[in-house]
Amino acid sequence: MDPELGEEVPVASIDKELRKLWEADEVHTNASLINLVTCSEQTGSLRQNSAIIRELTREHACRAILVEFDRTVEIPSIRAWITAHCHLAEGKKSVCCEQIAFVFTGRVTGRFRNTVFGHLNSDLPLVFWWQGELSDVFRERLSSVIDRLVIDSSSWADPVANFVRLNEAVASSTLDLVVQDLAWTRTWQYRLSLAGMFDDPVALSALPSIETVRIVHHPKHRSSALQLLAWISIQAGWRQGLGLAASHEGPVETFPLESKSGHAITASLEADESSAPLGLLELNAPGVTVRISRTAGAAHLLRELITSANSQTSLAPADPDDDAGLVGAQLARGGKNTLYRKVLPRFLELLGD
């Protein structure tokens, strides 16, 4: 019995053992709306992921399947554990979600797919959370049965190469595969807040004359900062500046952009160890500053609209920092992620600069 993963059971009798979990139980309700599969090649990931699932199932009932690939052992083997995460719903009813955890050793091809798919709840959507680099295992035609693929491009050492693999997977997918990048999720509240601030006619009328964009980010979250910049530039109709190359000086990267009417806009990305994942987004036009900021760990974003006449401040919620919170937020929003698809090419251009 593992305190986190539960009881170890033979792979062949997982279903029987799961049924036993519920047989003697009249108090708990077993619920699930999705199949959630996590995959990691990191040793020790199962326990971490189990803790994440425990958090996540407070709001998202799911059948969870956790997979870890142990590359240190060559002989092929599979071990499995089962448990359930239970929470009191509205202080009354105990709602539980089943979890199956697997460790694969040796070459995994075929076995992995079949084992995972053999234990899905039928008819429920499959959310597949691939953690880390998109390795060979990922390429095993998995994408053909996934509804949502969760990745975190900020965890990739070589984002360009990984995005190439990702695009192959999306292209070969038979379903309408929705990719959800946690780096993109981390920009959500910033985007909402920016949109909210540009509802103000003063800010909106200053949009054509924006001269600088400044983004401060934690060094681990460059991907989010770049996606945010890509989104802003696409929505505002800015082009990449001609003839000028992006430059890098110490922790500051500069990207030359050009407005619809052809005036130059300087965008800078600043990496700062003490910053929140995204610490600051500031757009400046003559006489108008739109600023959204967050101190590391804070639960709120501070929104400031500063004009020569006055300034308005308000708070807005911040995006969660932890993976459970981010995945939860994504699941709650659903959708087809069309905006991400729209922004991706520009992001890749900026990434390539």
Place this chain on the structure above:
Amino acid sequence: MTNPFREDLVSRSRPESCTVVIFGATGDLTHRKLVPALYNLAVDGELPTGVKIIGFARREKSDAEFREGLLELNRKVSRSGHDDAIWGPFSENISYHQSEFTDPDGYKRLAERLDAIDQERGRKGNRLFYIASAPEFFDPILISLKEAGLNEAAPGCWSRVIVEKPFGTDLATAKHLNEVVNATFHESDTYRIDHYLGKETAQNLMVLRFANAIFEPLWNSRYISHIQITCAENLGMEGGRGGYYDHAGALRDMVQNHLLQLLSLVAMEPPTDLSADGVRDEKVKVIRSLRQWDTPEKVAANVVRAQYTAGHIDGAAVPGYREEDRVNPESTTEAYVAVRLLIDTWRWSGVPFYIRMGKRLPKKSTEISVHFKPAPCVLFNALPGGVPGGNVLVIRIQPDEGISLRMVSKLPGTSLRLEPVKMDFHYATSFGKGSPEAYERLLLDAMAGDATLFARRDEVEEAWKFIDHIEHAWHQSDNPPPMANFTAGSWGPKEADDLLDQDGHAWRRL
């Protein structure tokens, strides 16, 4: 120029910044519902920046005292809990305006205050007037707003009004109120609140019906035997509500608005689009097609009214209706009503709808149940016990929102015996996240100019027309149908059971 950052971001119409003026701001509704709703919108980052709130009421209060009182209640009732970090900046935008509802000078000062806010902002702003006063003040408030010129918006801005319930007490008063409202605000700027429409399951009714291919083909007289709408309350007249209730009664307080709104969502044809008028055009057709119970005889045959006598709820003794606080001991007001309704349309021909609403019933519960006709049981009729009942689709509105479907299944064993089983979907179990309060959604919709979930003038008037006949038979005819009785804590009078029994149906046991 449109805001390009809004594109593709969220799928709802965009709320616009405005100044919200609440009339009756020291009252219960403002403290328990309206301000906590605005606060929770701020928590979720949904409240547009720059929203200001002005509370309008009679007693002397400083801004600080007003905010203090709101803070105290927000701590107790806020859906997402209370966070001083959010409340701080949020409450800085709240101020208090002391005035009598009938004092022209008070509105002049209000106009000046609104102008000062515009000046501070550097431009003209939108205004949302929320009338949360007792109904006798609706007229004077609207007229005074007009006299002060506050109904007119500056170019490029809007001026809207939200009117609380009750919207009139009969057709004549509703028509009069509509005239006063429409003489002050355009119909498109008028938002008659019915908070039932802001509830998640009420909105889900349309999704259930029109986004699932399996229900709509069955949603007609060919497959449906009848439909029941129940709104049960276990409370009586606690907290002084007897004073208001004894003048209104169950039919006017709940059926005219909330339950007829639910009925129209269940029974309407698919709208051509999801626009406010697209949806409301279809809803009003349902109300317009109700067969009218326009004689005392028809009322006696199709409507049951009742009062409760002393009884027990949850083990505690409770008084009878006429013994309740602030209720006239000789009251002829109904605390329970059951109505059989017929909708004269192609789709619903011959399908009775039964609505019941009562106080001091065994538990609090609002639900709609759709009872399907039995399958042709040529195969299983001969079995001992026959086939146990038809399929029932239940849409629970509150509490414990959800949907369930009853079907017939074989009992395990070597012999063939049939039993009903239930497929059940609970929002709270499946989606751990709580739904926003109805008022949050509705306030945001009003700021966005989306009137889909608000009642339109013709809906309100058609509903009153139907209700008026019944009220008339009860209170003004020579041979009024009798008042039935039931023991508090039971499921209503025997007469209501008989009403369904005549048609070969029975109320669903909740």
